[in-house]
Amino acid sequence: MADPSTYRPAAGSIPTEPGVYKFRDAHGRVIYVGKAKNLRSRLTSYFADLAGLHPRTRQMVTTAAAVEWTVVGTEVEALQLEYNWIKEFDPRFNVRYRDDKSYPVLAVTLNEEYPRLFVYRGPRRRGVRYFGPYSHAWAIRETVDLLTRVFPARTCSTGVFKRHRQIDRPCLLGYIDKCAAPCVGRVTAEEHREIVDDFCDFLAGRTDQMIRRLEREMNTAAEELDFERAARLRDDVGAMRRAMEKQAVVLGDGTDADVVGMTGDQLEVSVQVFHVRDGRVRGQRGWVVERSDDDSVGEEVAGFLTQFYGAQVDLDATVQIDDDRAHGESIPREVLVPALPDDHADLQQWLSDLRGSRVALRVPQRGDKKALFDTVTRNSAEALAQHKLRRAGDLTTRSAALTELQETLGLDQAPLRIECVDISHVQGTDVVASLVVFEDGLARKSDYRHYSIRHAAGDGRSDDVASIAEVTRRRFLRHRQDQKSPITSAVDPDTGRARKFAYPPNLFVVDGGAPQAHAAATVLDELGVTDVAVVGLAKRLEEVWIPGDDEPVILPRTSEALFLLQRVRDEAHRFAITFHRSKRSKRMTESVLDGVPGLGRTRRTALVTHFGSVARLREASLEEISAVPGIGMATARAVRDALADDSAPDPAPSDLAVGAPVGPTPAGPGSDDRTSGGEDR
Structure with missing residues (x-):
């Protein structure tokens, strides 16, 4: 400290x-x-x-x-x-407002020749226009089902669209007039885009003028005695009105606003936002975040608005197409908040600059807007209560585990960042290692790494102790190198990537007993790293070995700290085995094909990539093998002959299972039975 x-x-x-x-x-x-x-x-x-x-x-x-x-x-x-x-x-101690779940949105692919409507979750993409977010995916599907009667735009996937274009026959939606069937040429690309543009205009809030236009066309058709067309237009108007009814009218004056509600306690704050466009609730979003300080409600409002609207504008600038109608939709004309921050005038000016027109920031006092604000606040209180019920056990468990680790291992602080190393091999071949990272008791998969071990044991077996030492040295040499160069940004200027290993873990866990833990500690001493605690976790008895101690630390089986260490170790084991299987499979497939006449490295790689395994290559016919680019019929016959002569059995899936023994290997002193070599690890 x-x-x-x-x-x-x-x-x-x-x-x-x-x-x-x-x-x-x-x-x-x-x-x-x-x-x-x-x-x-x-x-x-x-x-x-x-x-x-x-x-x-x-x-x-x-x-x-x-x-x-x-x-x-x-x-x-x-x-x-x-x-x-x-x-x-991305500072650690700044509150980060991130969605508490993945909200579905209605996506319109305006970057395609024939735009498509579909339900979407995930990061935004360039050239796609989004409407929402909605609370449920079924709400989007109901809206699309109603509106495709009026706006028969394409909703099928690219594969379905291409297939029906090839067979020159529309799908069911085309037959029932819920799709204009551009796949078979019923409408041109320009006409289909006009349909999609009208659909976007309707969802963007331009509803009244479209309904009035359809009513005028309906009356004109009736005056011309075209009653069949008038009936269709009447049904279209009804469908549009039903779609509008599903979005409750909360403000009768066509208000364009975001309503922000906040409820919190001493630890956390729940934030809910209702997006109101044209007087109707178009979407809802929510967050539950850790309270950062003794901030007032106004200061919390300022922090939220800065991050939320700044991120929205960044998304629009990154993915939005050049469309004046869509410009500024992410920031409304009015933002209703529970309290005004001290610098509300500056914040209001900043929002106005982002939108390109005036934005009002105020606290509702009476009327319909106050009633809606109270509803949003009740939603935030309910969301906080549900969050506590859902997360209380998990948060308590993680906190207890980290605290227990700190006390048991005698650490200066709780190990907020834990890294774990595991070695995987089969009798000393294809030796690999994995390094997994846990922060605040949760896996941080973006920081995972795997290593190919460079040293080789002389007796044909892998030396796990030497492998652990090698991985530790390579990991902390990188850390020491980053320490020598001044860090001026969270982004590496050379690679453009975020710096992820410029700081050490609080706790470094190795899979093994006393020898493995001692090897890692020795490397850290040689490198002058003194602020990292090292322990080894032996699988057989789940013993925790501390370098320099003659006896291991035995944690109770019900210990939350032991459960966390087991999860970290098992995740490292899983990650190592995944990498080892892929490496061994590629080596074994290529080794069978060595010596085949006319089959060099490039063609071997093509066969491995195409079939994926020896088993699939054995089952392939001559025609299938010769269909691989660069492989002729003569070479295909040579491959078949080589596989027929090869009597070595192909590794069965069970041989790749965790802990499946490949051959007897005596365990060395101080090693547990799963780190002694002779296993697929």
């Missing part, structure tokens, strides 16, 4: 102008970003008595090792710079 007084700026050195500040930890990572009207006043508050600080703030200032700031001209500039830095550095 660092002492904030060691990096406190000298008295009078902090300017009094507005600006943005960053706290960095001992490894150079930005862990917190904030803004202030008066930098001196704000930063001085962080160096007050630790006992008087909020627990999260106290943890932040004791984790940090340096503070720096940037002076700006206006508070609006400070707001913009704060958002940019939060987006760039």
Whole structure:
């Protein structure tokens, strides 16, 4: 735990102008970003008595090792710079508003020749227009089912569209007039795009003018005695009205607004947003986040609006097509909030600049808007209650496990970042290693790594101790190299990728007993790494070995700490076996084909890629083998002859199972029976 007084700026050195500040930890990572009207006043508050600080703030200032700031001209500039830095550095102690679930949206692929309507979840893509989010996917399907009667746009997948174009026959929706059937040429690409544009206009809120237009056409058709067409138009108007009824009218004046409700306790805050367009609720989103500090409701509102609307505009700039009708839809004309922040005028100006027109930020006081705001607030309270019921057990378990690990292993702090190494091989061949990462008790799969072991044992067996030492050395050499170069950004300027291993774990776990743990600890001592605790977890008795101790630590079977270590170790084992299987399968397939006349490395690789395994290659006919690019009939016969002469059995799936013995190998002293070699690991 660092002492904030060691990096406190000298008295009078902090300017009094507005600006943005960053706290960095001992490894150079930005862990917190904030803004202030008066930098001196704000930063001085962080160096007050630790006992008087909020627990999260106290943890932040004791984790940090340096503070720096940037002076700006206006508070609006400070707001913009704060958002940019939060987006760039992703600081650990800043509250991050992320959806509590994946909301479905209605996607329209305007980047295709024949645009398609479909339900979608996931990241936004360029050239696709999105409507929503909706609470349920069935709500989108009901809306599309009603509106395709009026706007018969394509809803089929690309494969279905191509198939019906080839057979020159529409699908069922084409026969019942719920699709204009562009696949068979009933409408041109331009006519189909006009249908899709009208559909988008209707969902964007331009409903009244479209209904009036259809009613005029219906009356004209009736006057011309074209009663059949008039009846179809009448049914279309009815379908549009039913689709509108499914979106409840909450504000009769056609209000364009987002309504934000917040409910929180001492630990967490629940945020709900209702998106109201043209007086109707078009979508709903929700978050439950950890409370960052003793902030007022106004300060929490400012933080949420900055992140939420900044991210929305970034998405529009990244994926939105050039369409003036869609411009600015992500930011409404009015935002209703539970309290105004102190800098609400600057925040309102920033939102107006993003939208390109005036945005009003206010607290509803009476009338329909106040009633809707109360509804949104009740939804946020219900979401917080459900979140606590759903997550209480998991949060409690993880916290208890990390605390127990800290106390049992005698660590200075809870091991918030745990890395684990496992070795996998078969009698010393195809030796690989995996490194998995857990942060706050949860797997961080983006940081996983696997290694091909470079050393080779002379007796044909893998030396797990040497493999552990090699992986440890390679991992921490990278860390030491990053330490020597100044870290000025969360993004590596050379590769353009986020820095993920520029800081060490709190706890380094190796799969094995005392020899493996000692090997890892020896490497860390050689490299001068002193702030990483090392333990070994032996599989047979689940013993925890600490380097230098003659006896292992035996955790109770009901221990949450032991359960966490087991999950970390098992995940490393799974990841190592996955990599080992792929490597061994490729080697065995290519080795069978060695020596086949006319079959070089390129053709062997083509066969391996095409069939995937020796078993499938054996089952293939001459015609199937010769169909592989570069393989003629003569070479295909040579391959078949080589496979027929090969009497070695193909590895069965059971041979690749976890812990399946391949051959007897005596265990060395101090090793458990699953780390001694002679197993598929």
